[in-house]
Amino acid sequence: MQIFSSWPERQAQIIRWLLLSGWIFLIVSLLAGIDLYPFNVNRCGGSPDCHSLEGNQIFWGMVVPGCLLLLVVFSHELWRRVCPLALVSQLFRILGMQRTVGGRGGRRAVAKVEPGSWLGRHHVALQWSLFIAGLCLRLLLVNSNTLGLGLLLLFTAVAALVVGWAYGGKAWCQYVCPMGPVQTIITGPRSFFGSPAHIETTAKVTQSMCRTVSDSGKVQSACVACQTPCIDIDSERSYWSSLKGKRGLNWAWGSYPGLVLAFFLIIKLESRGGLDYLRSGMWAYDNEVTEYAWSPLVTGPWIPVVPRLVAIPVLLVLAAWISVALQRWLQQLQQRQLTPDFGERAQEVAIHRTRLLASFLAVNIFFWFADPTLGLLGPAGGQVIRSVVLIVSGMWVHRGWYRERATYLRESTSASLRRQLEQLIPDLSPYLDGRSIDELSAAEVFTLVKVLPAQISQTKRSLYKGVMAELLVSGRLEQATALVQLEELRQSLKLDDDDHWAAIQELALQDRRILELTGQQREIRSLRQDAAREAMLELLRLARLDDLQQLLADPHVRDNLSRIRRDFLLDEASWQELVDSFGPGSDRASNTVRRPAITTGEQAA
Known part of the structure; x- marks a missing residue:
């Protein structure tokens, strides 16, 4: 609701x-x-x-x-x-x-x-x-x-x-x-x-989270992670x-x-x-x-x-x-x-x-x-x-x-698992009996992954790694406790502890800082990068371009980028990661630019 x-x-x-x-x-x-x-x-x-x-x-x-x-x-x-x-x-x-x-x-x-x-x-x-x-x-x-x-x-x-x-x-x-x-x-x-x-939402701007309305009418995050975890998020x-x-x-x-x-x-x-x-x-x-x-x-x-x-x-x-x-x-x-x-x-x-x-x-x-x-x-x-x-x-x-911390963590894991399932297995209709995956409870999502065919074992490993990466980046999971907290997920996917450590190693190769930073530091980085990314995408939308490098020749744009970095308190490493994600041909940039801007009214709907 x-x-x-x-x-x-x-x-x-x-x-x-x-x-x-x-x-x-x-x-x-x-x-x-x-x-x-x-x-x-x-x-x-x-x-x-x-x-x-x-x-x-x-x-x-x-x-x-x-x-x-x-x-x-x-x-x-x-x-x-x-x-x-x-x-x-x-x-x-x-x-x-x-x-x-x-x-x-x-x-x-x-x-x-x-x-x-x-x-x-x-x-x-x-x-x-x-x-x-x-x-x-x-x-x-x-x-x-x-x-x-x-x-x-x-x-x-x-x-x-x-x-x-x-x-x-x-x-x-x-x-x-x-x-x-x-x-x-x-x-x-x-x-x-x-x-x-x-749970029950796909919006990036949740509860009373700081937000702003862009020139195109799109509601976007204005969060600078001044406190984490935050009652407003x-x-x-x-x-x-x-x-x-x-x-x-x-x-x-x-x-x-x-x-x-x-x-x-x-x-x-x-x-x-x-x-x-x-x-x-x-x-x-x-x-x-x-x-x-x-x-x-x-x-x-x-x-x-x-x-x-x-x-x-x-x-x-x-x-x-x-x-x-x-x-x-x-x-x-x-x-x-x-x-x-x-x-x-x-x-x-x-x-x-x-x-x-x-x-x-x-x-x-x-x-x-x-x-x-x-x-x-x-x-x-x-x-x-x-x-x-x-x-x-x-x-x-x-x-x-009757709620406990474990209940909340289980629901968070199921929400992440639901998103990973939609990405890796586009056609889930044979397993849902006419229902959409959004209608499933946390327990039903865990049951769903148990009935996935054994032939997609590699997909199960990717599911596990994707869920763990999302929880680590958002700060909801610490590396030291991940093995215990994700035990139910491994059991549902029929994976063992070796699969967990293999996923950890793969994540370390993809993003070394994800395992070097604490959960609070990862959450701060994620919130600030997400808010800055929306502001940068707004620049691209207004210019009708799909490559940030094409805008850098404009001194006014460079000033805007400096302001974005300053406003969202990004350090050198976090800023460079964000800029690199807007390289030529970037899926994130091109897909977002071509998608029609969401107006404030549509956000509310």
């Missing part, structure tokens, strides 16, 4: 600009202290304890819950394609004014976040620290202070702009934005209505890859339910009303909250006097640690129960299921206290939203409960 990933890019661009315009309008109204909204959500009345400006309530009570509702009920693909801050972070790229650094041979390239850099290793801790700091700031000031919220939103937009200038790709979204880990936690393996990127692959070993993510995931609960309980503790006060967003009009920073949060004969400025951060961090401790206890309990059935896989399955439960609890706690309608539709309106969230999140947990 490719609903949101195939949504026409030009329409997404319009929505992004409209949302950015709304963001700017909100900032101006907050800083200027004026209300220009066509609707009235202020039900605080004429109390002297209330101010009359609606911007805080609209942002915290409608915009933020509405965005989370999109993530929970629909898909991360939708929000990450229209987020206005993501657009702000790309403005310097659009203008061609990003920061560049010197490379080999004096060639300058757009700066990127290196995986081994401090930011590359610690970004989750940074993002989650900013998230907790933001919660503290909300409770202390910007929940109801209009000037404070306006300055916060302005500072956030400027920060996104600066990060987008400093680093290529979606560095703001991936490495700095405090909502990045929240989106990861809510999405899990895949959003409920999210599209799978590893394949959320499930990113999920399984970060299940263990992703610094800070497990703590963030476990702490999220506790932070959400503590945040709303603190508001309720200080509120003048009960649950309705929270759901209606009346706290967004509190005129006195900024005056109480040094006042105690609670008072009593046995309670020490601790100012809110200290008590609120301490309580939030304490709630986070308690939540993490409960998550670890639940994970260990599940691991002990699962060990007899799952053996060595028990720990991974326990982590996976505990994370699903943490996400389920967090989103349902949030929408228990928050009502995106602000009560304007009456009690029934809020209850409908809570019921929808409960049902959708429950179905999401059920769908993911």
Whole structure:
């Protein structure tokens, strides 16, 4: 179901600009202290304890819950394609004014976040620290202070702009934005209505992957592999890859339910009303909250006097640690129960299921206290939203409960095998009983190769080598684990371990770097080369030529090629490989040039 990933890019661009315009309008109204909204959500009345400006309530009570509702009920693909801050972070790229650094041979390239850099290793801790700091700031000031919220939103937009200038790709979204880990936690393996990127699609541009529209109207990749694996390319692959070993993510995931609960309980503790006060967003009009920073949060004969400025951060961090401790206890309990059935896989399955439960609890706690309608539709309106969230999140947990990393790898292998079968054996109709190969499940694809005639043994070896090469290039497979992970495929093809090592040797002769690079390095190379190749093919299409060498005499074309190399951060070896693939008579170049350009509308179809 490719609903949101195939949504026409030009329409997404319009929505992004409209949302950015709304963001700017909100900032101006907050800083200027004026209300220009066509609707009235202020039900605080004429109390002297209330101010009359609606911007805080609209942002915290409608915009933020509405965005989370999109993530929970629909898909991360939708929000990450229209987020206005993501657009702000790309403005310097659009203008061609990003920061560049010197490379080999004096060639300058757009700066990127290196995986081994401090930011590359610690970004989750940074993002989650900013998230907790933001919660503290909300409770202390910007929940109801209009000037404070306006300055916060302005500072956030400027920060996104600066990060987008400093680093290529979606560095703001991936490495700095405090909502990045929240989106990861809510999405899990895949959003409920999210599209799978590893099966059921032949598109190169998947999910919320960075894309652009060429001059000919063709949607093409704009990915520079700023982070691999990437939630925008394949959320499930990113999920399984970060299940263990992703610094800070497990703590963030476990702490999220506790932070959400503590945040709303603190508001309720200080509120003048009960649950309705929270759901209606009346706290967004509190005129006195900024005056109480040094006042105690609670008072009593046995309670020490601790100012809110200290008590609120301490309580939030304490709630986070308690939540993490409960998550670890639940994970260990599940691991002990699962060990007899799952053996060595028990720990991974326990982590996976505990994370699903943490996400389920967090989103349902949030929408228990928050009502995106602000009560304007009456009690029934809020209850409908809570019921929808409960049902959708429950179905999401059920769908993911029995999935494992091995399930995902098997499906990825079957998708690659399906493509190799179509290339090497054009006529598969005698074996499909009237069905197309795209209709086969992963298990049926493996069964299909078992019934192929023994006479095509050489084709079976080619199938195996092709599948392994595709998985290695995409980074889904490591050479060290390939023998074990492809065992089922070898059994289906009636091949042995010697055939595996022979395929490895052949691949090494064809592309030495495929075995020298790590899986992450191979994926980065593949993503950048694919995106650069599409841009180069666009040049050939516009010139109606089939040989890149014919274009090199034009200085303007040479400048465009230099820009492509710089934009997609290709090193010398990767660039030379790409240029060589466009030699005279190249099948890739000539076939693509002669094929009619695909318009944006056709892509969406």
